[in-house]
Amino acid sequence: MTWRRGVFALFAVAAGTNVPTPLLLVYQERLDLSPQVLTALFGSYAAGLVPALFVAGPLSDRLGRRRVAVPGILLSAVASLAFAAAGESLGLLFGARFLQGVVSGVVFSVASAWIGELSLASGDGAGGRRAAFAMTAGFSLGPLVSGVLGQYGPAPTVLPYLVHAVLATAGLVLALRLPETVDLLPVPAAAGLPVAAPVPLVRPGDGLTVLTVLAPVAVCVYAFPSAVISAVPLLVELPAAGVAVTGVLAGVTLGAGTLVAGLQRRFGRWTAVIGVALGTVGFAAATAFTATAALPWLVVAAPVLGAGSGLCLAAGLTLTARLAAPARLGALTSLFLAFAYVGFAAPFVIATVAEATGPTLPLTVAAVLCGLLALRLLPAVRRHQL
Template identity: 30%
Template sequence: MSSITTHAAETRGASRSGVLGHNAAFWSVAFAFLITIAFGTVATPLYELYQLRDGFSTFMITVVFAVYAVGVVATLFFAGHLSDYLGRKRMILIGLLIEILSAVIFIASPALPSIIIGRVVSGIGVGLVSAAFTAFVGELNGRSGASRTRADVVGAAANFGGFAVGALVAGFLAEWVSAPLRTPFIVFGVLMIVGAIAVALSPETANVDGPRPAYRPQRVSLPAEAKPAFWAAASAGFVVFAVNALFNTIAPAFVAGTMGHPSRALAGTVAFIVFGTAALLQIITVKVAIRTLLIAGLTLAIVGLIVVTVGAFVPSLALFLIGGGLAGGGGGLLFKGAVTTVVRVSEPAKRGEALAGLFLSSYVGLIVPVLAVGIAVEYVQPKNALLVLSAVLILVCLAASPKLVGNQK
């Protein structure tokens, strides 16, 4: 998930030819980026249907969600940085083919083992493309001669907007079309095929002809003075993704069960509000100074988590949704600032590596907090588990803020 702030002019290597020009390729790859990210939230409004049909617990929902993040983290660690040397197109196309395979698995069988396998496979695909898409869109934008503002706007729409679109479309399809556990995956599977064709027709922007270093798993090579800023950004990414995990797993079930609103369209809308607000705030703040943006993001995220928790205790659907929008919007600003920080402190030749490191740290936020909440709700009321999670995330925000905000000039 990120705002595209890659300084494309600094990227090494010359573009290799493609059928599409840089400008057309920019839009085509952005479309593929959005659809790939959107596919990751297609299951969000469907979890309650799986749970009702098969009778598994809330903890199992968090497991199904977390295995996706495990696939992402493992792939980012072993291969997330390879697009710097093997090419953006190659890694993205491999990742898209894996995502299409995931869609086929979901379509073939909606049984729990297939759901888990499909989520792991999807995570592997996203792990391959997360950093590559971010770098690729930014580089194509620079090579087309457009301003970096365009890349920021489109990157926000493709990333957080993708999360929003995937959940919303899947929720409405599940509410009003037949075969609700298969149709959303068919729709997005077809769209990802179109996206793969678009990427295949685009020019390469990485230098794939130069000497390749010996393979090694992911690491982040930064000057010593840049590491505090990187880890502060990584901590912010952890919080943002933990909030995303909350609204992708526990929140729809909480709204359906505790608050008595079982609509699948509403479940998708809840996630849409969180991610859509994140994308919207990223777009309208493209010219805001990063320091101001980070302060606003931290404030909104903290206030949003407090309002969400209050909404859970009242309970109030309106407060819950307002808090989700605030937390999501704050998260969008935080992650935009985190990506900008990492891009600024990393060397151009290792930017994909540094971004992969940021995504790696962030995706850990999709695993640990949500599994902890999933275990907790087996023993305590969901609202109490939410209270503890919110408190922990607020403390992480406060701990990271001095290095994250103080590092900006």
């Protein structure tokens, strides 16, 4: 099935996004960086990603998925090589992380739409679940491997990135064999045709659903895992072999999101509500961990927040496909992912507030906000907006 090649290519790019995550502790030690600088480094990814999302999705609706996605997959390998070459230069690390964000913004939006269209061509509508599986599987495997290599392998700030560059190259080879799924039409002005009015992004009457349902669910997608992976290990001292522990923590968190993505079919329109409710439980457990330093609370928080993220991603991509106006799936997917990556600000906000108040307060607030959002989504379920 052709969609499998698309899934692997998306997986390969997603695997690179969290390779630097467990290595933050290595950079912290070598460069003597504060938690605020480290979370800013982690979050600079979003600064490159969000503008790329708004360009790549609509561009692929017009030029085709292949022309936009394939260069992005190639640049995923280049971004990892840039990390490997950065060494202990903070400026180069920020530049490599920013480039990684640009690459992800291009590939995630376009490849998600591509997989959805390939799935429709194969006779089913499981594209949202497949794209969610590809991304969450990559998000979990990348830090798991880099954490082990960073802790026990040679050249901890080089080898993990080289491994990913090889994986991304394999994804590129497979993507080159994928068929185009967008019917390419001549640009009206160039073809001497009348220029039609712009096609709306969503179907009439669905704009409020995008703002009040799709957008907050999207923010949860990355706020949940990034908080427990990036912020918590920097605020509470972990046991020995902290780099490996952080890698395992990231792998468990994001792996849980991979495992639950398939449950969307069973949960139906309740998927997003359950995902957000799990975020409430996960942040409450993370709060207990920062207050007591008892590892069992972290063991609970990581997979619960990861599972909530995976459910929100699967529900959001499915809702995106349902709301998109004809020929605007790439653009609306980009908007959904742009909302999602706002969640990457969560670690920075938590670290900044924790510096003044301690980590318990911002994590408690996060748990309360998730609980309120879960309640807000209940009317959307009854009105069949989810």
